[in-house]
Structures are given as structure tokens and as C-alpha cells.
Amino acid sequence: MRRTDEDDELLKSIRRYVTPDRRYLKLGGSLLGMTDRERAKFLRKLGEAAGEVTSRELGVLLEGGWRERKTAAWLIAVANRTDFRERLGELLLASDGPYAGQAYCVALATFGTPSDADLLAAYLDRYLRRPDLYYDQGPAIGALLLLDAKLGADRAARFVGPAGPLAAVDRWTADQGPRHPRQLPRVHRPALRLRRGEHEALHGKEPVTLNRVLAMESSVDSR
16 A cells, blocks of 8 residues: 555645545535535536546555545546456455445446446455455445346345345344344445345336435445
8 A cells, every 4th residue: 555655646646636625525425415506516526537537646546545545436437437447346355444445336336337246246245254344245235236227137136135145144143142232244234224125126227327326325324
């Protein structure tokens, strides 16, 4: 990971793309809490930044901390920079830092191809079987459900069905008993709500849009 106190190139990119108007804090579900005017202004500036940022600058930001990685992933999503698909998949699977994983899921959902669904499924295959590792399982499930709806696929079924790993999370939670009321990882709580009924309600309905991804992310944050 590159450090701002040792890297002028990273610091320059942070000042240009990450910290203006505290952008990194506003990316995500908080956009839905803005007024229409605030959101339009914010998204206009975000779109301008996404059009200006170079591949080199995005690569530098993805080597920084969570603020830089989160912002870079959103710029990648807005600009539809699918050339960063594999890199985002690697970062999501590594899960070596907080807060940025949801942004990777947003970008993959926005790209909207079977390759993106495969990356999300690979993440869920690894981390849903480890309820003690509470990372970005909720946003990943949400993104995969949205892609299923767009692609006419059913990749999420094996995760949300009664024999899937979410059922194992249920059993693990029950085994903890009342002595561990905070033991259940936060991101698993919304994931546990994504049962078959919710999957069927999403499946085959509206196309994936950035607003739908935002809405899913916001619902995960609020539960």
C-alpha cells in the first residue's frame, strides 16, 4: 500500500479526486439522502472527475488506503472503466481493508456482465462460509441479485436458498446463544434477510441502474 507521506503522486491524486468537498464520505447510500439539487451538483462533479481521471491515476488510487480505493472504484463505475474489472475483483476477494468493498460491488454491478457476476460469486463462495469474517457479504449479495435480474440468471439462488451458506450463518448465529448478542457480523444481518422471496421479487424485473445499486447499498447500510 502506498503512503501519502511518502508518495507525492498519490497525494496529488487524493487532492484532485478524493478530498474535494469530502467526496469520499458522500459516495454510496448517503447520496439518496441528498436533495435533488445537491445530488445533481454532486453527480455532475463526480461525472466530470470520472471523465478526467487517467488510468495511471486510478491505478495509483487503488494502491492507497480505503478512501482512495473507494473513490477510485466509484470513478471507475461512473466512467464504465471495465478494464479495471479484474483488479476490482482481486481487491474484493483480498478484503485487506475496510469500507471500500461496497464500492467494488457497486462497480461490478454497474458493469453488468456475467464476468462481474462470477467475481461476486467467487467472493461469496469464500466469505459466506466464514461468518466470523464479516466483510462485504451483504453488498455482494445485493449486487449479485441485481445482476441476476439483468442477465436473467440465477447465480444467487445457491447462496440464499435453504441449503445455502446463509442457512449456515443462521445456525452459527443460533449456536452463539444470548451470551453473544453482538457476535453476529453487521453485514450478515441484511444478508440474512435476502431470502428466496426477495430473490424472486428481484429476479427478471427492472434493469440494473446506478440508482438501483445505490438503493441496495443504502438498504444494507441502514439495517
